[in-house]
Amino acid sequence: MKQDLDRLMEERGLDAALVGGAVHGNPAMYYMTNGAGLTGGFVLKKRGEEPVLLCWPMEREEAAASGLTVVNLGQYDLTSIVRELGDQLAATVELYRRVFADLGVSGRVGFYGLQDRGHAWVLLNALNAQLEGIEVHGDFDVTLIDAARATKDLAEAERIREVGRRTCAVVARTVEFLQSHRVKDEMLVQADGTPLTIGRVHEEINRFLAEQRLEDPEGFIFSIGRDAGIPHSKGRPDDVIALGQTIVFDIFPREAGGGYFFDMTRTFCLGYAPPEVEQAYQEVHECVERLIEAYEVGTEARHYQQMTCEFFESRGHPTIASDTKTEIGYVHTVGHGLGLAIHEEPRFADIPTNTDVLKPGHVFTCEPGLYYPDRGFGMRIEDVIWIDPDGTVHDLTEFPKGLVIEV
Incomplete structure (x- = not known):
């Protein structure tokens, strides 16, 4: 159950967990968003704190219906970051850097939710290599969210x-x-x-x-x-x-x-x-x-x-x-x-x-x-x-x- 998440995170040595991807057909994301009618987004859960839902501007109203605290990703202006850096991967890593800094995320972070395997592999390796103070963690067997569910x-x-x-x-x-x-x-x-x-x-x-x-x-x-x-x-x-x-x-x-x-x-x-x-x-x-x-x-x-x-x-x-x-x-x-x-x-x-x-x-x-x-x-x-x-x-x-x- 969701009430077990902090205990499960402590057992895994996790300081935070990030669940991402589409909501429909993605059990981990559906679970963490309380079934909100979003196309997609992210839920960030720091150990000992309530989860936060990060969404794109078009879906801010649907995000609010989840009952979670909502962070509008529009404030980070990803388009301008892409133009500045000229590379989609580099811009995505920079987006994560800014979000994690603003929300006080550091230490061991577990990543969950469905995404193309190759895309996820490239992104998670880049995050692990380039984000100072962040250790990327993944579960091969029963995941954190699986255990809660x-x-x-x-x-x-x-x-x-x-x-x-x-x-x-x-x-x-x-x-x-x-x-x-x-x-x-x-x-x-x-x-x-x-x-x-x-x-x-x-x-x-x-x-x-x-x-x-x-x-x-x-x-x-x-x-x-x-x-x-x-x-x-x-x-x-x-x-x-x-x-x-x-x-x-x-x-x-x-x-x-x-x-x-x-x-x-x-x-x-x-x-x-x-x-x-x-x-x-x-x-x-x-x-x-x-x-x-x-x-x-x-x-x-x-x-x-x-x-x-x-x-x-x-x-x-x-x-x-x-x-x-x-x-x-x-x-x-x-x-x-x-x-x-x-x-x-x-x-x-x-x-x-x-x-x-x-x-x-x-x-x-x-x-x-x-x-x-x-x-x-x-x-x-x-x-x-x-x-x-x-x-x-x-x-x-x-x-x-x-x-x-x-x-």
């Missing part, structure tokens, strides 16, 4: 819950759309008698998302049969919607304007499920229930990946615990943190460098699955979990987990 306050959790309600509404509308079609020759057909296709369903899902005022920047998954057995296959548009085949519907939209994400998956079979699919689905469903029952504050996150692998291996399925290269059985990690990015802390990978433990405020997914593309099926169930300030575990995904949809 990992735990959510009550307002953030409620925003995620609300996105979840609207996401569930999209899934419900999709099921109704499927059920509105008649069956012919073991497939769904449209009013003109042509088969209903994955592409046609995708069109409707996009419409349902728009009706719920949700953005879909990552692109949802709605795939059938063999494609359902490849975890991130989005589905081939020409595939027909056939009965008895697994359909994986993984949808992860966010609030309009670049806000908080939700992420849920349901697996369906229309009309009936073959026995081997039914058996595998029961095992995935049981795994979800065991995990949700087991989540507890203070437990290493990687423990739940170990638990999932042990569960599936005891039932005869290959997992990445025994074969890290396997493409059948259980092939991925059991979850990920969720917030302003679709993947954030905590991490659940069972690797020695993962020291994440579950904490109050964590929001994350629970998503075991089994995948057998050569046998024509795959499945996943995914719910979003929130641990409240008292350590109580809440499932934010209010949607049934039935496998068979009647048509």
Whole structure:
């Protein structure tokens, strides 16, 4: 949470942090500007002091709406600096020099936010070499802002819950759309008698998302049969919607304007499920229930990946615990943190460098699955979990987990 920033900065030995870049699609900047409707700018946070928002003159009103103290960069007249020095990089370094001097920034400064890698590399090296009294710092693993964002306050959790309600509404509308079609020759057909296709369903899902005022920047998954057995296959548009085949519907939209994400998956079979699919689905469903029952504050996150692998291996399925290269059985990690990015802390990978433990405020997914593309099926169930300030575990995904949809 933002209230942890000073502590996190002290742990990293940071005297100040500068977050920059666009706001939209830049979780660190969105977070630090409180979602202000800016094109871009900078947020400067000195340890022990409130953050300051630096913006260009055209966006001063939007900047003020952030609730932060605003510094108008127009006062530095960057255009005149460029004309004087004749070099864009040199002028940018000079701008930083003047801003840091005016705001009393010195010592170790962490830099955060999204920017072209080459541009950032050149600029940060120049700043480190040319700004006296400034040591440029960057994080390779979990950044300062990532660590703060990992735990959510009550307002953030409620925003995620609300996105979840609207996401569930999209899934419900999709099921109704499927059920509105008649069956012919073991497939769904449209009013003109042509088969209903994955592409046609995708069109409707996009419409349902728009009706719920949700953005879909990552692109949802709605795939059938063999494609359902490849975890991130989005589905081939020409595939027909056939009965008895697994359909994986993984949808992860966010609030309009670049806000908080939700992420849920349901697996369906229309009309009936073959026995081997039914058996595998029961095992995935049981795994979800065991995990949700087991989540507890203070437990290493990687423990739940170990638990999932042990569960599936005891039932005869290959997992990445025994074969890290396997493409059948259980092939991925059991979850990920969720917030302003679709993947954030905590991490659940069972690797020695993962020291994440579950904490109050964590929001994350629970998503075991089994995948057998050569046998024509795959499945996943995914719910979003929130641990409240008292350590109580809440499932934010209010949607049934039935496998068979009647048509």
